[in-house]
Amino acid sequence: MSSVDVQPPVSEARTSPGFVALFRIEMLLALRKRADIANPLLFFVTVLALLPLGVGPEPDLLAKMAPGMIWVMALLATMLSQESLFRGDFEDGTLEQLTLLPQPLYFAVLAKSLVHWVATGLPLALLSPLLALMLNLPVEGYLCLFISLFLGTASLSLIGAIGAALTVALRRPGLLLALIVMPLYVPVLIFGTGAVQAAIDGYAYSAQLAILAALLAAAAALAPLAAAGAIRISLDN
Amino acid sequence: MSVTSKSPVVLQVRDLACERDGRRLFEGLDFSLPSGAAIQVKGANGAGKTTLLRTLIGSSSDFSGEILWRGNPFPEALRGMRESLLYIGHRGGVRAGLTPLENLTWYGADNESALQALDRVDLFGFEHSLCHSLSAGQNRRVALARMFLPQAPRLWVLDEPLTALDVAGVAALEKQMSAHMDKGGSILLTSHQPLALPGLDFIDLSDFVVDESFTDIGGEHVFS
Numbered sequence: 001m002s003s004v005d006v007q008p009p010v011s012e013a014r015t016s017p018g019f020v021a022l023f024r025i026e027m028l029l030a031l032r033k034r035a036d037i038a039n040p041l042l043f044f045v046t047v048l049a050l051l052p053l054g055v056g057p058e059p060d061l062l063a064k065m066a067p068g069m070i071w072v073m074a075l076l077a078t079m080l081s082q083e084s085l086f087r088g089d090f091e092d093g094t095l096e097q098l099t100l101l102p103q104p105l106y107f108a109v110l111a112k113s114l115v116h117w118v119a120t121g122l123p124l125a126l127l128s129p130l131l132a133l134m135l136n137l138p139v140e141g142y143l144c145l146f147i148s149l150f151l152g153t154a155s156l157s158l159i160g161a162i163g164a165a166l167t168v169a170l171r172r173p174g175l176l177l178a179l180i181v182m183p184l185y186v187p188v189l190i191f192g193t194g195a196v197q198a199a200i201d202g203y204a205y206s207a208q209l210a211i212l213a214a215l216l217a218a219a220a221a222l223a224p225l226a227a228a229g230a231i232r233i234s235l236d237n
Numbered sequence: 238m239s240v241t242s243k244s245p246v247v248l249q250v251r252d253l254a255c256e257r258d259g260r261r262l263f264e265g266l267d268f269s270l271p272s273g274a275a276i277q278v279k280g281a282n283g284a285g286k287t288t289l290l291r292t293l294i295g296s297s298s299d300f301s302g303e304i305l306w307r308g309n310p311f312p313e314a315l316r317g318m319r320e321s322l323l324y325i326g327h328r329g330g331v332r333a334g335l336t337p338l339e340n341l342t343w344y345g346a347d348n349e350s351a352l353q354a355l356d357r358v359d360l361f362g363f364e365h366s367l368c369h370s371l372s373a374g375q376n377r378r379v380a381l382a383r384m385f386l387p388q389a390p391r392l393w394v395l396d397e398p399l400t401a402l403d404v405a406g407v408a409a410l411e412k413q414m415s416a417h418m419d420k421g422g423s424i425l426l427t428s429h430q431p432l433a434l435p436g437l438d439f440i441d442l443s444d445f446v447v448d449e450s451f452t453d454i455g456g457e458h459v460f461s
C-alpha cells in the first residue's frame with residue numbers, strides 16, 4: 001500500500017447510498033447476470049409452448065385455458081427467480097451492510113424488488129401477447145392480459161421478497177419459500193385471471209384491474225417492511 | 238490526540254452477557270471505548286468475538302446488560318450510532334459482480350476519493366476489474382478501502398481486518414488506524430495477530446467465559 005499522507009477529518013455522519021443509487025447498482029448487477037434474467041423468461045416461454053403438445057392443439061380448449069395458464073406460469077417464473085433475491089448479498093456480507101445504513105432497510109428492499117420486477121415481471125408482461133397468440137387467446141383479452149400482468153407481477157415481486165428474506169439464511173429454501181409465498185400470491189392470481197376472463201367474455205374488467213392496482217399499492221407499502229423485518233431476524237443469529 | 242481521562246466515552250458496555258444458539262458465550266463484560274482509543278478483542282475460536290462485535294452494532298439482539306452510545310442506551314441510541322459507524326465484518330460486503338470502484342461508490346463515496354482510497358490499498362490498475370476476478374487478499378483490500386475514504390465515520394468496528402493481508406498491507410492498515418485515532422476516532426477490532434498500534438487496549442474474552450470446559454477444549458490446551 002502506498003504511503004500518501006492525506007488525512008481527512010473524522011466525520012460525524014457517514015455518507016450512504018440513496019434510493020436511486022441503490023436502484024442503479026442493483027440494475028447494473030442484474031444486467032451483468034443476464035442468465036438470471038433469461039431463465040424465468042425461458043421457463044415461461046418453454047412451458048407455454050409445450051402446453052399445446054400436452055393437452056392437444058384444439059383452438060377452443062387452448063383459448064379457454066390461456067388466461068389461467070399464462071398467469072400461473074408467470075407466477076411460477078417469478079417465484080423461481082425469487083430465491084436468489086437476497087442470497088448473493090447475504091453470502092458476501094452486503095445484506096448486513098444494508099441493515100447498518102442509517103436509512104431504513106425498507107428502501108433497499110424496495111429497490112431490490114423493483115429491479116427484480118424490471119428484470120422478470122416486466123419482460124413477462126411484454127412477452128405475454130406473443131404467448132397469448134400461441135394459445136389462441138381471443139383478441140379482446142390482449143390488452144387486459146398485458147395490464148394485469150404488468151400490475152400483478154410487480155405485486156408478486158414485492159410479496160416474494162418477504163419469503164426470500166425469511167429463508168435467506170437457509171441452505172435450500174426452495175419448498176419452504178413456495179409454501180410461504182404461494183398463499184400470498186393467491187389474491188393476485190384470482191384477480192389477474194378474473195380480469196382477463198372478463199375481458200374475453202366482453203364484460204367490464206376495470207374493477208379487477210383496480211383491485212390489482214390496490215394490491216400493488218398495499219404490497220409496495222407493506223411488503224418491504226415485512227421483508228426488512230425478516231432480514232433482520234435472518235441475520236440475528 | 239492521546240487518550241486522557243477527559244476523552245469522551247463513545248461506547249460503553251456494562252455487565253454484558255451474550256448468547257449464541259442458546260449457549261452463553263461470556264458474561265460480566267464491562268468496558269468503555271473513549272474517543273481516540275482502540276481496543277483489540279482477543280479470545281479462542283468460538284469465544285464470541287464476532288458475536289460481541291455484532292451485538293455492539295445492533296445486529297445481534299441475544300444479550301443482557303447495557304450498551305451505551307454516548308451515554309444513551311440501546312436500542313434507542315442505535316440509529317445515532319449507525320450514523321457514525323464503519324463496520325467491516327468477516328464477510329466484507331464486497332459484491333463480486335461489481336468493480337472495486339463501483340463497490341466503493343456504492344457506499345456513498347465520490348469517484349475521485351474512491352480512486353484515491355483504492356490507490357492507497359494498492360489496487361491501482363484494478364479499479365475496473367470485476368471483484369470475482371480478484372484474489373481473496375485483493376477483495377479484502379476492497380472492503381478495507383472504506384477506511385481510506387475521506388470522511389470515514391467515527392467508530393470503526395473491524396472483524397479480523399488483517400485476514401488475507403500481506404505484510405505491507407498490515408503496516409498500511411496500522412498506520413491508517415493510528416491516524417484515525419489521532420483524529421479522535423475510535424476502533425474496536427478482533428484479531429489473532431499482534432498489532433503495532435500505540436495505546437491499544439485489550440479485552441480477552443476468555444476471562445469472561447462462563448463454561449470453563451469450553452476453554453479447555455477450544456483454547457490453549459489443544460493448540461499449544
